[in-house]
Amino acid sequence: MLHTCNPADYIPAERLAESATCPDCGASAQLAIGVIHLGHYDAHGEVECGLIWTCSHTCFLQWEHKTFMGSA
Numbered sequence: 324m325l326h327t328c329n330p331a332d333y334i335p336a337e338r339l340a341e342s343a344t345c346p347d348c349g350a351s352a353q354l355a356i357g358v359i360h361l362g363h364y365d366a367h368g369e370v371e372c373g374l375i376w377t378c379s380h381t382c383f384l385q386w387e388h389k390t391f392m393g394s395a
């Protein structure tokens with residue numbers, strides 16, 4: 324399966340200039356300069372997945388649910 328982490332491939336062009344708060348580091352950055360990955364998160368004890376925007380690949384890897392990072 325091909326995968327892209329380019330926000331422009333997921334977010335409408337007119338919204339790319341908007342800023343968002345990174346869920347990992349808390350920094351505010353333009354949607355266009357971040358990355359989007361399929362992430363996993365704890366939803367009331369159940370692991371769910373979805374497309375997650377973060378300001379960098381490093382932040383995504385730190386944010387990702389620990390059971391998917393080989394450290395659970």
Ligand SMILES: [Zn+2]
Pocket residue numbers: 345346347348349350377378379382
């Ligand atoms: Zn970040």
